[in-house]
Amino acid sequence: xxxxxxxxxxxxxxxxxxxxxxxxxxxxxxxxxxxxxxxxxxxxxxxxxxxxxxxxxxxxxxxxxxxxxxxxxxxxxxxxxxxxxxxxxxxxxxxxxxxxxxxxxxxxxxxxxxxxxxxxxxxxxxxxxxxxxxxxxxxxxxxxxxxxxxxxxxxxxxxxxxxxxxxxxxxxxxxx
Ligand code: ZN
Numbered sequence: 001x002x003x004x005x006x007x008x009x010x011x012x013x014x015x016x017x018x019x020x021x022x023x024x025x026x027x028x029x030x031x032x033x034x035x036x037x038x039x040x041x042x043x044x045x046x047x048x049x050x051x052x053x054x055x056x057x058x059x060x061x062x063x064x065x066x067x068x069x070x071x072x073x074x075x076x077x078x079x080x081x082x083x084x085x086x087x088x089x090x091x092x093x094x095x096x097x098x099x100x101x102x103x104x105x106x107x108x109x110x111x112x113x114x115x116x117x118x119x120x121x122x123x124x125x126x127x128x129x130x131x132x133x134x135x136x137x138x139x140x141x142x143x144x145x146x147x148x149x150x151x152x153x154x155x156x157x158x159x160x161x162x163x164x165x166x167x168x169x170x171x172x173x174x175x176x
Contacts, residue, residue, distance in 0.1 A: 002034045003041045004052040005170045009091045009139065010160040017137040018048075018055045021071050027176055028058065029111040032069040034173065035060045039067075044089045046127040048134030051090055052173040059131035063124045070116060073108035075132055084126050088140050094155065098143050100129050 007013050021028060031054060039047040039060055046061035057072045080102030087095035103121040106128045110116055120128055130140065141152055 001037045002171045002173075004034060004038045004173050006038065006042060006047070006051050006089050007053055009141075009156055011090075013050050013053050013055065014090055014134070014139055015137045016050065016055055018050050018057045018135045021056050021058060021176065024071055024109060024111060024113045027174065028071065031173060031176065032058065032060055032071075032111050036062075036067045036069070039089075042089050045123070046131050047089065048131045049173075050134060050137075054173045054176060056176050057135050059135065061124075061127045061131065063127060069111050070106065070108040070131075071110065073106055073128070073132060073135070075104050075128065076107050077105040078129075079103050080121075082122065082126070084123070086126065086130065086140055086143075088130070090134075091140065091156070094152065096140070096144055096148050096152070098140065100126060100143070104128050106132075 035047050035049065035052060038052060045063055046059060049056045049058040059073065060067060060069050062068065078101035081099055082102035083097055083099045085095050086098045102125060103119065104125045106118045106120065108116045133140065141149060144152055
């Protein structure tokens with residue numbers, strides 16, 4: 001098992017949309033297992049592949065019922081509204097109240113290539129929307145209202161100046 005460094009706000013990989021995984025093979029399963037370890041070590045409830053520098057459509061999460069891997073996810077339906085104090089492993093130590101749909105229906109594939117179809121609300125539904133944003137190159141900063149965003153940018157600008165880039169000696173996730 002490998003624990004990868006988590007890419008931080010300011011790293012361009014977080015702003016790039018990820019690509020579909022063409023073949024779900026052993027390399028994908030290994031990456032998913034390492035991402036789960038990385039998520040638990042953080043600790044966090046969700047982690048998208050580009051947060052470990054891999055530009056592919058894959059995320060892992062655990063909202064208390066065990067780890068789940070979702071490959072090539074799509075949100076096919078959403079409804080309602082739910083406000084939740086949302087944070088991100090790539091923007092550590094900060095969180096904001098964000099309004100998003102309360103219920104979502106997510107489709108995708110597991111590591112064995114089986115189709116997944118999950119209807120989720122509250123935390124699980126929020127994790128889906130947050131991780132889908134990551135895979136589209138969107139950070140939660142984009143979901144803030146104007147006042148929240150001004151405040152966030154000021155804090156993050158000051159912080160980014162002090163942050164080192166990814167450790168060049170640290171483990172790198174393999175490209176798929
Ligand atoms: Zn995040």
